[in-house]
Amino acid sequence: MKKCLFIVPYFGKLPDFFPLFLKSAAYNEDFNWLILTNDMTNYKYPENVRVMYMSFNEFKRLVQSKFDFPISLESYQKLCDYKPAYGYILEDQIKDYDFWGYGDIDIILGKISDFITLDMMEKYDKLFELGHFSLIKNNFENNRLFMKKLNGISEYKQSFTTNKITIFDEAYGNTPNINDIFRAYNKKIFGKNYAFDVQTDKIAFQDSGYDYKTQEFNHEKNYKGKICVWNKGKLDRIWKEKERLLFKEYLYVHLQDRIIKWTPNVESASSFVIIPNYVQPLSKQITYDNFDKIPKFHLDLNLGKYIFNYKKAVFRNKLKQIKEKVCSQFIKRAKNS
Numbered sequence: 001m002k003k004c005l006f007i008v009p010y011f012g013k014l015p016d017f018f019p020l021f022l023k024s025a026a027y028n029e030d031f032n033w034l035i036l037t038n039d040m041t042n043y044k045y046p047e048n049v050r051v052m053y054m055s056f057n058e059f060k061r062l063v064q065s066k067f068d069f070p071i072s073l074e075s076y077q078k079l080c081d082y083k084p085a086y087g088y089i090l091e092d093q094i095k096d097y098d099f100w101g102y103g104d105i106d107i108i109l110g111k112i113s114d115f116i117t118l119d120m121m122e123k124y125d126k127l128f129e130l131g132h133f134s135l136i137k138n139n140f141e142n143n144r145l146f147m148k149k150l151n152g153i154s155e156y157k158q159s160f161t162t163n164k165i166t167i168f169d170e171a172y173g174n175t176p177n178i179n180d181i182f183r184a185y186n187k188k189i190f191g192k193n194y195a196f197d198v199q200t201d202k203i204a205f206q207d208s209g210y211d212y213k214t215q216e217f218n219h220e221k222n223y224k225g226k227i228c229v230w231n232k233g234k235l236d237r238i239w240k241e242k243e244r245l246l247f248k249e250y251l252y253v254h255l256q257d258r259i260i261k262w263t264p265n266v267e268s269a270s271s272f273v274i275i276p277n278y279v280q281p282l283s284k285q286i287t288y289d290n291f292d293k294i295p296k297f298h299l300d301l302n303l304g305k306y307i308f309n310y311k312k313a314v315f316r317n318k319l320k321q322i323k324e325k326v327c328s329q330f331i332k333r334a335k336n337s
Helices: 018-026 056-064 076-089 118-123 155-160 178-184 301-336
Strands: 002-010 031-037 049-053 097-103 107-109 133-137 195-197 227-231 234-241 244-249 252-254 271-275 278-281
Touching: 002 076, 018 049, 018 107, 056 076, 076 097, 076 133, 076 155
Parallel strands: 002 031, 002 097, 031 049, 195 252
Antiparallel strands: 097 133, 107 252, 227 234, 227 271, 234 244, 271 278
């Protein structure tokens, strides 16, 4: 049996830094990926990453064929709600694996085996709680657990029949989600977070810091002046503190669809540095003495535009939520009067 197959449907143009995702995946030979896409670009897919070409409509028909009610899947963004069902929808693709997973490709992976052990895979039914990297033990019951009722409600049906994104696939200050269902049916979840999850409304890299115990995101306070380095498959964050150079290893960095530029020679580099909007090769080992000489930022007006558009979208969403809440309260009072 193989360890794991990550299933990633992605339609439309793949991210500009997709080759860097592929490069980092290639260094994790014990793990495999299946990319379903309509992007026919001739990427250098490593042996452990398989691509299946299909249109978005073909994928929608495949999903619909697995359910006896009309599904709602009108946008690429809505795919996130279907992630917990991929092991059921594509069950024929995962039969040779111990685990199957779902995640994103706006990430650069570190060394997965430094974090996921055989003991964890034996002990737990689900590894991690976030939608950009989750694994589920491959068996008949687990692959259908998303269809189980929670407090008498089929949450997956409510999610799969609305155009709204319900964030069914992960913990994001929302409930219920797939993790709630696993816990309700006494399934064991390994929740500790090993991701460097970049905060979206800051220019510098700030870790949003998901805490599985509280299910909250605690944003990092001291984040400026730190860099992220990928070196032969290992991913570290490096910074200076009290006359020392400190290192922290991560499972992956989640770049949150940032606009990231990179030089072509990064693909052939054995080591590269990742700063908020740029990736460049690293030619020598980082030391305390040369750390300050490494650029921490690359001037690019597109990054400011990205941050501005994100904050604008968040503001609009909050206004929409307030409007819906006010309307709901008004209707409720009208019914009671």
